[in-house]
Amino acid sequence: MSNTHQERWTRVKGRLRAEVGEDIFSSWFARMELEGVDSDTVRLSVPTRFLKSWIQSHYAERVLACWQGEEPLVRRIDLSVRSAGVRPAAMAIRAAGAVAAVTVRAEPPAGPIAINGHSGPVGMPAPSSAGQDAVGGSPLDPRLTFETFVVGRANSLAHAAAKQVAAARRGDTVMFNPLYVHAAVGLGKTHLLQAIAWAGNAGGERRVLYLTAEKFVYGFVSSLRTQTTLAFKEVLRATDVLLIDDLQFLQGKSTFAEFSHTLNAMIDAGRQVVVAADRPPLDLENLDDRVRSRLAGGLVVEMGSFGEDLRLEILQSRVACARTHHADFDVPAPVLSFIAKSVTHNGRDLEGALNRLLAHSKLTGQPITMELAEREIRDLVRPQEPRKVKIEEIQRIVARRYNVSRGDLLSSRRTANVVRPRQIAMYLAKTLTLRSLPEIGRRFGGRDHTTVLHAVRKIENLVGNDVSLAEEIEAIKRELQE
Missing domain, CATH: 3.30.300.180 (DnaA, N-terminal domain)
Structure with a gap:
């Protein structure tokens, strides 16, 4: 040549x-x-x-x-x-x-492909034309790293588990698989998943892929349309760490099946899977029982609501970050304390409050005062919402109060010391949650909705005539809503 x-x-x-x-x-x-x-x-x-x-x-x-x-x-x-x-x-x-x-005349083994990106916010390299990036990773925000994640009591376990995943090396035994993180909106799920992705990209040893559920669906549907499903499957299974965000948005029967196959293949191959959603695995009604069971079989961690101390730390951290670009940005300590006390819903509201103060400071040149803060964030000060009660919590507290196990409540046992607590737990699930009768029945060992309805009516009748039982149930309600 x-x-x-x-x-x-x-x-x-x-x-x-x-x-x-x-x-x-x-x-x-x-x-x-x-x-x-x-x-x-x-x-x-x-x-x-x-x-x-x-x-x-x-x-x-x-x-x-x-x-x-x-x-x-x-x-x-x-x-x-x-x-x-x-x-x-x-x-x-x-x-x-x-x-x-x-x-095709030969079947040589497929070698590794490059997935980690090292120059900019990408989950992995993707084809450039629309409709052809079936396996392109979702974009990564360069701000969402472990260094910028503020740790408190509400998220310390999730943070520690994510750090362990990020620090692992290729060939290490996978400790938590899958790692399943769930929390309400704006409490840091995406931050943790993207921090794992950035840490993996920086190390370069393992192939890390971050996908939102929407991107997973788009990629799978695109691969069907372009007849590259095999390539889509191979790329997913070639990753060492697969991060799936917002799993509750996964839609479509065929997509559920593909996610199930991918999850099983990666776990069986000893590859790390990390999933984030806004509810526990057993509450993901769109997934079948086998997938929910596989997700629940790993480490399931809830990230709780931020306390006032953690909100204040987050605000202080964000102000420090803002000063790297706006050196004259100054928020007095009393104002930060006021925001931490008043803006309680989630971290995104805290971010929004600071952004408003920063915009006012840069555009008007006026100092940030308490009066300004009260005026600018008043729509972010939301009335305190009643605590959302979960069926698992009801089962746990009822089981503890009546000295039975949660497994007993879900079992088919019909002894008196189990039947009454089970009926009380079903009654509380119907009155304190928005779950339907069939869903409650499924969560109590796969019972029919008529069984739940009978339990609810039975306890309603007893409460009207038994003052002692009524007081017990009210005490359980108070404990659940604290």
């Missing part, structure tokens, strides 16, 4: 790099090699069948166009898989419509 051909190949790679960007080029084209040039045909090779398949599906026309930019006479590109001693699989890319014809 002449030096002229090699020089042209170098220029072609430069064209590709300029068009798709450094991350994508490194992932899909860095290991592509020029095998030879014959008349109007260029012969290229890649080390794995997966790379060949992906380039065929997404970059065939672009590779040919880049060659034609250097050598207009090129009409065809043959892409093969390098495999010693075996005739490679070949792909023909023709100029007329850039039709690719593939004949």
Whole structure:
């Protein structure tokens, strides 16, 4: 092969790099090699069948166009898989419509692919054109790292578990799999998952992929439409750490099935899965029992609401961050204390309150005072909402009060010392939660909704006639709502 051909190949790679960007080029084209040039045909090779398949599906026309930019006479590109001693699989890319014809003659093992991104907020390199980035990771916010995460009593266990996942090395035994983090909106779930992703990207040893549930659905549907489902599956299963955010938004029967297969394949292969959602696994009604059970079989951690002390620490941390860009931004300590005491809903409201004060400071040049803060954040001061009660809490507290186990409440036992507490727990689930009768029945060992209805009516009748029982139930309610 002449030096002229090699020089042209170098220029072609430069064209590709300029068009798709450094991350994508490194992932899909860095290991592509020029095998030879014959008349109007260029012969290229890649080390794995997966790379060949992906380039065929997404970059065939672009590779040919880049060659034609250097050598207009090129009409065809043959892409093969390098495999010693075996005739490679070949792909023909023709100029007329850039039709690719593939004949698979070998099954070389798929090698690793580059997933970690090191220059900017990306979960992994993705194809650039819309509809073709089936396995592109969701964007990462560079602010959401472990360094900026404020730890308090409400989130310390989740933070410690996330740090353990992030610090693990390839080949280490996976301790928590899956790690399932749940919390209400704005309490730091996404921050923790993205912090794991950034830590993995910085280390570079493991392949880390962060996806929102929406992105997972989009990627799977796109792979079905473009007939690249196998590539989609292979990329997910090739990751060392898969992070799925907002699982409650997963939709579609086929998507549920694919998520279930991915979850099982990764856990069985000893690869780390981390999931975040706004409710515990058993409350995800869209998922089937097997998936809920698999999710609940790992480490399930709840991130609680922020206390006033933690809210104040978060505000102080955010002010310090803001000062790196706005050195004159100053919020008096009494104002920060007022915000921490008044804005109680979630961390995003705290962020919004500070952003308003920062905007006022920069746009008007006036100092931040208590009067200003009271005026600017008054719509963020929400009335205290009653605490949301969970069925698991009801079962736990009722079981403890009546000296039975939670398993007894869910079992088929019909002894008197179990039946009455079970009926009380069902009654409380109906009166203190928004769950339907069928859902409550399912959460009590798969019982029929008529059983729940009978329990509710039974306790209602007893409460009207038994003062002692009524007082017991009121005491349980107070404990649940504290």
